[in-house]
Amino acid sequence: MTSEPTGPSTTQLRASHSFQARPAQLCSSTVATMAPSKPASPPTNKRKIDAPISPPPVKRTAQSSISKSAVSSFFTPTSQKPKERIQWSERAADDDTPATLLVGRYEPEKLGESDRRKRRKIAAFDLDSTLITTASGKKHGDDPGDWKWWDSKVPARLRQLYKDEDYQVVILSNQAGLALHPDPNSKGPKNLGRNRVTKFKQKCSAVLTQLDLPTTLYAATGKDIFRKPRTGMWKEVCEDYDIPQDEVDLENSIFIGDAGGRTAQLKTGSTSAVAKDFSCSDRNFAHNVGVPYKTPEEYFLGAKSRDFSRDFDLAIYPYPETADGADVVFEKKHDQDVVLFVGPPGAGKSTFYWKHLKPLGYERINQDTLKSRARCFKAAGEALASGASVAVDNTNPDADGRAEWVALARKHQVPVRCVWFRTPLGLCEHNDVVRALNRPLNPEARTALPKLAFNGFAARFKEPKAKEGFEDVVEVEFRFRGSKDEYAIWGRYWT
Incomplete structure (x- = not known):
């Protein structure tokens, strides 16, 4: 009788070839089903069936964002580090x-x-x-x-x-x-x-x-x-x-x-x-x-x-040597009236009021302090009703806005006059910054205005005319009004 072959059968070889090509998770069940009743010595070239079939992923070294020099610097004593220049x-x-x-x-x-x-x-x-x-x-x-x-x-x-x-x-x-x-x-x-x-x-x-x-x-x-x-x-x-x-x-x-x-x-x-x-x-x-x-x-x-x-040249505005009295350009003509200022921010309107109109008893109406146009009209109306004169210390650039003040004066049956501050915009910007950055010259603690404020005035401005309803239009050219110490501050370039 011929003896049984000791190597794997044809069926076993086919099974071995078959499960080697399948995913690793199927290998154990396949082996359990097709294994012979008696163990046989596997050939030397047979792969182990319980080993992973696919090659393992290559392990990559994580790249650190911290440089070697940074690590070295961290562990270097402060006394040994180069001085920051x-x-x-x-x-x-x-x-x-x-x-x-x-x-x-x-x-x-x-x-x-x-x-x-x-x-x-x-x-x-x-x-x-x-x-x-x-x-x-x-x-x-x-x-x-x-x-x-x-x-x-x-x-x-x-x-x-x-x-x-x-x-x-x-x-x-x-x-x-x-x-x-x-x-x-x-x-x-x-x-x-x-x-x-x-x-x-x-x-x-x-x-x-x-x-x-x-x-x-x-x-x-x-x-x-x-x-x-x-x-x-x-x-x-x-x-x-x-x-x-x-x-x-x-x-x-x-x-x-x-x-x-x-x-x-x-x-x-x-x-x-x-x-x-x-x-x-x-x-x-x-x-x-x-x-x-x-x-x-x-x-x-x-x-x-x-x-x-x-844009603005200080040489045009030297310190005035004339006496202050020669600077008076405004006089009160009526027991009660409205004086409307017209001029850009920084034109000298408020300074003019405090120097010339306040001593004459005028009540100041100013939107910077009252915060809204409606409050300005309300305050002006109350002052006129009480018998006081008012000075409207706002920019008032256009005829339509000025017409509302003319109407208010007529309502209270008082004359309305206009004071036009003909101050160049470059000079106005200079005045505005001087005021904002120097507390002794800024009693109302105003902040500097953006250039948009000056450009906005220029875009809306219409020259005031007597035919708008004014009794007269008094033109005021800019002139520095202050002491020599104040001029030492004002007479520098600020913009």
Whole structure:
């Protein structure tokens, strides 16, 4: 008799081939069904049926977002870490307002005795379009790395000023696009302002590190005393470097910035034009401080100066030397009447009232204090009913609005007169800011108005005429009315 074969049967081999091709979870049941009654020695090339059929997934190492240098820095003692070259701080205009001035003070790794001495000559520079510009060509670069020197001569000239000519070099920049303390109630992304400040710091750190001079950068982010042409940043420079303002060598100090009020002009030998400057704030700042001014082209490239103009020129409004009595332009003609003011914000209407009409017994009707036009009419009606005269201290730009006051005067059977303040808008903006930023000149604690308020008046304004129902129209040209000490404040550029 022939013996039974010891290897697997044909049926077993087919079963083995069949379950190897099936998913792993089916293998155990298949083996249980098709296994022989007696165990047989499997061939050497047979795979183990209880092993996973598919290859196991490859284990991937998790990528950490923490760099090795960051880990190393974390475990490095503070005393062994490299010193941060630039120290940032924030400052406020007063104790009642949040900080708006960002200050970054840079110190090189090694400071010598010459770096610690007091320097009385100050070379101050604007930042954008003066020391640096965007590498991409964009007007405003958002990327901290999107910058290059305005000209290749810039860093060498600044080092020469500091090392060879004994100047204290500082940077003074208006940065209204930054917000150190954003309004939590404002609309839009909550972290946008914070992100912009972070990127600005990164860019400035790169600029100052490459320059590598002991210097300080001041960035005015608000529209307060720190913003050029106002002199708040200059005052901070003098205090930070322990130089009394009256001890600064103003004659040999200098300020360089691109906002010089330059007018548009044709390029030499070309039909294309050089655009006008966006403002005159840098030139006006230098005037306020009392130092010479140059544009970047003049200072770094030796270019000739260009024509410039100001929207508001202080030279037109010197301190009046005539006696106050010569300034009286208004007299009361009736026992009772209505006087209607017409003029933009900041035209001097309220000052005129307190100086000339209040002593004559006029009751003041003012929408800033009464808060609504309806309340103004109500208060005026009550005053007229009681026998008093009233002065309507509002802007009253259009004939339709003025007609309502004429009608009120007729209702109470009293004459109505008009006082027209013919003050240029640029001068009005100046007056408004002077008042808002100087408490002694701001008894009603008014805040500065947006430019929209002045443009809105100009869009609605119609020249007042006697035919509207006025007994007369008295025109008042602007004239500074105040002491010499007050003029010392007023007679600087503020816008």
